[in-house]
Amino acid sequence: MRIAFLIAGFVCVAAASILPASPSFAAQDLAVDLASDHVDITTGFNGSNLVLFGTRKPGADVVVVVEGPRKNIAVRRKSNVLGVWMNTSFEKFEDVPVFYSHAVGRDADKKSKDSALVIPEKLAEKHNIGPKNIIARPDDMSEKKFETFRAALIRTQQEAGMFAKGASQIDFLSDRLFRTTIYMPANVPQGQYTVMTYMVDGERVLESAQTRLKVEQIGFSAQLYKFAMSFSFAYAALCVALAVFAGWFMSVVRLNI
Amino acid sequence: MHIYLPIAEMSVAVEAILALGIAVGFLSGVFGVGGGFLTTPLLIFMGIPATVAVGTQASQMVAAGTSGALGHWSRGNVDYKMGFVMLGGGVFGSVIGIMIFRFLQYLGQIDFAVSMLYMVLLGGIGTLMLMETLGSFFFKKKTFRSEFNSFRISPWMAALPYKMRFPHSRLFISALVPAGIGFCGGLLSAILGIGGGFMLVPAMIYILGMPGLLAAGTSLFQIIFITAFATLLHAVTNHNVDIMLAVLLIAGSVLGTKFGVMAGQYIRGIYARVSLALLIIAVSISLAFSLFMKPAELFSVVLW
Numbered sequence: 001m002r003i004a005f006l007i008a009g010f011v012c013v014a015a016a017s018i019l020p021a022s023p024s025f026a027a028q029d030l031a032v033d034l035a036s037d038h039v040d041i042t043t044g045f046n047g048s049n050l051v052l053f054g055t056r057k058p059g060a061d062v063v064v065v066v067e068g069p070r071k072n073i074a075v076r077r078k079s080n081v082l083g084v085w086m087n088t089s090f091e092k093f094e095d096v097p098v099f100y101s102h103a104v105g106r107d108a109d110k111k112s113k114d115s116a117l118v119i120p121e122k123l124a125e126k127h128n129i130g131p132k133n134i135i136a137r138p139d140d141m142s143e144k145k146f147e148t149f150r151a152a153l154i155r156t157q158q159e160a161g162m163f164a165k166g167a168s169q170i171d172f173l174s175d176r177l178f179r180t181t182i183y184m185p186a187n188v189p190q191g192q193y194t195v196m197t198y199m200v201d202g203e204r205v206l207e208s209a210q211t212r213l214k215v216e217q218i219g220f221s222a223q224l225y226k227f228a229m230s231f232s233f234a235y236a237a238l239c240v241a242l243a244v245f246a247g248w249f250m251s252v253v254r255l256n257i
Numbered sequence: 258m259h260i261y262l263p264i265a266e267m268s269v270a271v272e273a274i275l276a277l278g279i280a281v282g283f284l285s286g287v288f289g290v291g292g293g294f295l296t297t298p299l300l301i302f303m304g305i306p307a308t309v310a311v312g313t314q315a316s317q318m319v320a321a322g323t324s325g326a327l328g329h330w331s332r333g334n335v336d337y338k339m340g341f342v343m344l345g346g347g348v349f350g351s352v353i354g355i356m357i358f359r360f361l362q363y364l365g366q367i368d369f370a371v372s373m374l375y376m377v378l379l380g381g382i383g384t385l386m387l388m389e390t391l392g393s394f395f396f397k398k399k400t401f402r403s404e405f406n407s408f409r410i411s412p413w414m415a416a417l418p419y420k421m422r423f424p425h426s427r428l429f430i431s432a433l434v435p436a437g438i439g440f441c442g443g444l445l446s447a448i449l450g451i452g453g454g455f456m457l458v459p460a461m462i463y464i465l466g467m468p469g470l471l472a473a474g475t476s477l478f479q480i481i482f483i484t485a486f487a488t489l490l491h492a493v494t495n496h497n498v499d500i501m502l503a504v505l506l507i508a509g510s511v512l513g514t515k516f517g518v519m520a521g522q523y524i525r526g527i528y529a530r531v532s533l534a535l536l537i538i539a540v541s542i543s544l545a546f547s548l549f550m551k552p553a554e555l556f557s558v559v560l561w
Contacts, residue, residue, distance in 0.1 A: 076556065
């Protein structure tokens with residue numbers, strides 16, 4: 001029996017060493033990893049750069065999408081009421097990422113034809129790449145209204161630094177190796193993010209890979225946040241006590257001049 | 258230097274917040290006002306979410322109120338009985354105020370309501386202050402009521418039930434009136450994140466007929482409790498009090514108060530009052546611009 005197992009084991013190992021050459025294992029052309037799978041928000045946090053490394057099949061284009069925490073978002077519109085500008089209408093969008101950024105790398109020899117950072121329209125639509133394609137139209141919203149409010153959503157999120165304006169660049173370090181840096185601003189929301197990497201040939205996705213990323217407060221500021229959320233009464237009492245003490249101190253300062 | 262605010266979930270420049278605290282502290286040192294009417298709009302302008310600005314501002318007002326009230330208390334300018342009656346109305350007012358705040362938030366009208374209320378209140382009070390100060394300067398008219406209460410209570414007020422004696426203020430009036438004033442103060446402090454001293458003191462002088470200094474001391478005394486209560490309500494229901502932001506603001510205002518009091522000794526009262534009135538009017542006008550001018554961006558985004 002033992003010998004039978006041993007032989008079976010040998011066969012497996014042998015098979016594994018041969019298989020990578022066979023077509024079914026082509027999936028290993030694309031491999032990516034983040035330099036760090038979490039962004040830590042500390043007290044001194046002022047934005048950070050997310051670094052992603054990967055390997056690709058030589059000649060293929062690469063698109064990297066970073067998006068995160070998906071929330072329901074309302075877009076409000078102001079209009080003039082009796083001379084005053086106030087919010088008068090709003091539209092709700094479900095399951096929209098609060099943060100969105102993508103990077104594009106076109107192979108060097110194709111660059112001369114069109115701009116390096118443009119993704120073919122069909123590809124973008126099919127795989128929901130780019131801010132325009134990540135927002136789904138609610139069933140009860142007319143096409144025209146959707147266009148207006150979607151454009152407004154993208155514009156305001158871009159102004160707030162939550163959606164990147166245009167794609168960033170992916171650098172090809174060698175035939176296979178690539179690297180990209182995506183900026184996360186200081187007001188980046190906490191939560192779960194996904195990083196999707198597509199290896200692309202023209203309008204066709206050859207392979208894709210998904211990585212997860214966690215953005216959260218750590219250290220002192222995280223403890224403060226947790227304390228404020230779970231013991232809100234004690235937290236409030238602390239705030240008040242601190243303020244009363246400061247007020248007393250202020251009056252001492254005032255009287256001693 | 259940047260610091261991350263754990264509740265506001267954003268990073269701010271420490272210098273900017275400190276400078277704001279110093280400026281507001283300076284004003285309160287010179288003029289004896291809380292300065293909340295400036296802090297909230299400026300915090301919002303700096304990109305702090307309106308809800309966090311209002312909630313945190315409430316805790317800063319606790320500090321400003323305590324320091325002011327201690328000064329008046331040492332000179333015997335607090336009518337405790339009056340303060341507690343007003344507080345009764347004020348607690349009720351802040352609970353209603355928080356409910357209105359949440360409802361306006363739900364409607365998406367909180368920013369509009371806050372700006373509108375500020376514009377009307379500050380515009381009205383600034384104009385009144387300017388007129389009174391200039392009037393007293395040019396016509397030497399005695400505008401502040403004397404310490405002895407020669408104030409005539411209007412007949413409808415005299416007809417109200419639950420009459421109460423307030424020995425310290427030398428008043429015998431219905432408890433409903435100070436409670437009502439306290440109610441309005443509580444409402445304002447919950448919605449606007451201010452102490453409301455600039456509303457309460459004139460109301461106590463002109464409606465109740467209290468002497469000016471006693472009105473100031475008593476209003477500060479009850480503002481401590483109202484703003485503390487508002488802080489508590491905000492922190493528990495909305496989680497919008499940022500202790501880091503509060504500490505920075507308070508630290509700045511302690512510094513600013515020191516300079517303000519020093520500067521106040523060299524500024525003549527009339528100039529101080531005129532410049533405060535002009536400042537209040539300026540804030541009101543800038544708010545009016547934001548309401549009446551077509552904004553550059555008509556759309557805004559909120560998490561739903």
